[in-house]
Amino acid sequence: MISRILIFIKNIFFIPLAEKYRKELTIKINRTNAANLSIISRTFIILQLITIAFLIINQGKPLFIPSNIISFERYVVLGFGALVIFLLITKLEKDIPKNGTGIVAAGIIFIVFVLAWCAAISLLDQVSYGQIIVYVAAMISIAVVPIFQPYIIFPIYVAVQSVFILLIPMFQPSPDIVSGDIIYSTMVMILAVVISRMRYQNWVKVFENEKNIEEKNDELEKVNTEFGKINEKLKKANEKLKHLSQRDGLTNIFNRSMFDKTMNLEWNKCQRHQLPLSLVMIDIDLFKKLNDNFGHQIGDYCLKQVADVLVFCANRSADVVSRYGGDEFAVILPQTNKEGALTIAKRLQENVSELNIPEIDSQLSQSLTISVGVSSVVPSENSSIEELIKNADQALYEAKKTRNDIQFQSIDKHLNSVLVTDDLNSYSL
Numbered sequence: 001m002i003s004r005i006l007i008f009i010k011n012i013f014f015i016p017l018a019e020k021y022r023k024e025l026t027i028k029i030n031r032t033n034a035a036n037l038s039i040i041s042r043t044f045i046i047l048q049l050i051t052i053a054f055l056i057i058n059q060g061k062p063l064f065i066p067s068n069i070i071s072f073e074r075y076v077v078l079g080f081g082a083l084v085i086f087l088l089i090t091k092l093e094k095d096i097p098k099n100g101t102g103i104v105a106a107g108i109i110f111i112v113f114v115l116a117w118c119a120a121i122s123l124l125d126q127v128s129y130g131q132i133i134v135y136v137a138a139m140i141s142i143a144v145v146p147i148f149q150p151y152i153i154f155p156i157y158v159a160v161q162s163v164f165i166l167l168i169p170m171f172q173p174s175p176d177i178v179s180g181d182i183i184y185s186t187m188v189m190i191l192a193v194v195i196s197r198m199r200y201q202n203w204v205k206v207f208e209n210e211k212n213i214e215e216k217n218d219e220l221e222k223v224n225t226e227f228g229k230i231n232e233k234l235k236k237a238n239e240k241l242k243h244l245s246q247r248d249g250l251t252n253i254f255n256r257s258m259f260d261k262t263m264n265l266e267w268n269k270c271q272r273h274q275l276p277l278s279l280v281m282i283d284i285d286l287f288k289k290l291n292d293n294f295g296h297q298i299g300d301y302c303l304k305q306v307a308d309v310l311v312f313c314a315n316r317s318a319d320v321v322s323r324y325g326g327d328e329f330a331v332i333l334p335q336t337n338k339e340g341a342l343t344i345a346k347r348l349q350e351n352v353s354e355l356n357i358p359e360i361d362s363q364l365s366q367s368l369t370i371s372v373g374v375s376s377v378v379p380s381e382n383s384s385i386e387e388l389i390k391n392a393d394q395a396l397y398e399a400k401k402t403r404n405d406i407q408f409q410s411i412d413k414h415l416n417s418v419l420v421t422d423d424l425n426s427y428s429l
Helices: 002-013 019-060 066-095 100-128 133-144 150-171 175-246 256-273 287-294 296-313 338-353 358-364 385-404
Strands: 277-284 320-325 328-334 370-377 419-421 426-428
Touching: 002 150, 019 066, 019 100, 019 175, 066 100, 100 133, 100 150, 133 150, 133 175, 150 175, 175 256, 256 277, 256 320, 256 328, 256 385, 277 287, 277 296, 277 338, 277 385, 287 296, 296 320, 296 328, 296 338, 328 338, 338 370, 370 385
Parallel strands: none
Antiparallel strands: 277 328, 277 370, 320 328, 370 426, 419 426
């Protein structure tokens, strides 16, 4: 039971704060107290100077009569005390983190000085007015201006109030007024302590909330950063997967799947705008014998070289080079008529025949050659993609048939003649 009471009392006069925040909050409170004390002390100095000037010229009365002497001295004391506090705070606030203890001490001195001065004024006023409004106003003001833990404010209030209670009977002859002033001032003192505690507690809560928000924002920023990195990795991985899904693993040109998608896309586009579409089918001559004689590594190398030539020759942005299957390639030529397609096809043959492949050239003194089939059409409802591919493939078949009749050991380096089949609108090279 006693321990609970002690804990309750401790919670009233001591507001807890997380250790990690204590130093930062203390610096923030000291900075605020220093600024407030500087402003209030300057205000007191100005007010006292105005009051003293008014007393000097008050209705032309001599200055050094008893009543004026007392008034003059008490305002001089308040002005001088405010000046001392102002000078002290001005020096201390130059390095608030280092002078934290000094700022707290200056604040306590200021509070004691103001409360004691106001209590003294109220005691002196008992002779003439019988009021303690100055002292009560000071207690409320102290509660709302500086920011201190309740265990600092409460002892100051109690000490000054105790002295006030002991001295007020000496200045106020009426026991009833004395009792009323004691009760009234004590109630105001308790209210002031509660207000001061509420203000400090509110500061602590607001500060803790701000720090929690900052920490959450930092955590969220870290999460967003990590999430961004993960997204970037996923994006790169998706791009790589997309690339791999579209490309032939050996030659790095488009694969059969991309050929089909692109052909459908270009067919619809050319049909919509009534533009020609050409397809070039390519096959490496006697590729099986080449593999058998020189090995699959040389065969793969030849496939790569041919693919590079196709990409080099069909280099418009709309041209699509793909591996159709095995040693067959296909080149889609959008917006290209038969003459343009044949020109590109001949260029393909010429460039392939000029390839330098030492393993083949040095052993058999022969060049790598390709057979080419070309088909060209303006897409319409009366034609189809299947027909275009079939015609190009048929033209390629005719070209290969001519080349395959020649023995591998004596491959002719010259281009075949152009065979035009009007009903198929296809061409063999």
